[in-house]
Amino acid sequence: QSVLTQPPSVSAAPGQKVIISCSGSSSNIGNNDVSWYQQLPGTAPKLLIYDNNERPSGIPDRFSGSKSGTSATLGITGLQTGDEADYYCGTWDSSLSAYVFGTGTKVTVL
């Protein structure tokens, strides 16, 4: 099982905001940068946020990230139907010497 814990699902109406949490420990989030990935149905994952709060080129500023201590969050504002996907946090775990992904969160637009 994953060492990073996320809520199984979050939902909101179009135009609203959702926040996804990612809880870890000192060996992973506490001492390493966090990334977030979006996986649309039937497709490969896509990098959404890097280094805790930065967006790669082409990612809209509706997506934001933050980190505090051993937890990280992903925020999505102005929710669109195209945002319906699974979202995963990820980071290196220094104790495991392995990259770890969160349990994943399904975003539903009501």
Add this chain to the structure above:
Amino acid sequence: EVQLVESGGGLVQPGGSLKLSCAASGFTFSSFWMSWGRQAPGKGLEWVANIKQDGSEKYYVDSVKGRFTISRDNTKNSLYLQMNSLRAEDTAVYYCAREYYYGSGRNYNPWGQGTLVTVSS
């Protein structure tokens, strides 16, 4: 355009072997760490292994240590995953991904489209 294309998946019996390949293009393959990840049907993402630019360092998730071997051929711009002693729980879509550092953090960008491995009798 940066592109990763996996191949080699298929149906294999428990205890069998399979070798996956990932062809890279659009970037200097030899300059990047590379990784394999997987996703079991209806489940979340799992990181499997990674390999340094020159192949001198490799790391594996505990569940595949001693059974899987990651390797690369920089002359062919290719990444490989040799999978032995396969188990039903290894059934998954396997993705290759480039490790990319924008700053200090390890990120996976991009990912290939994936190749399905099914372990069943």
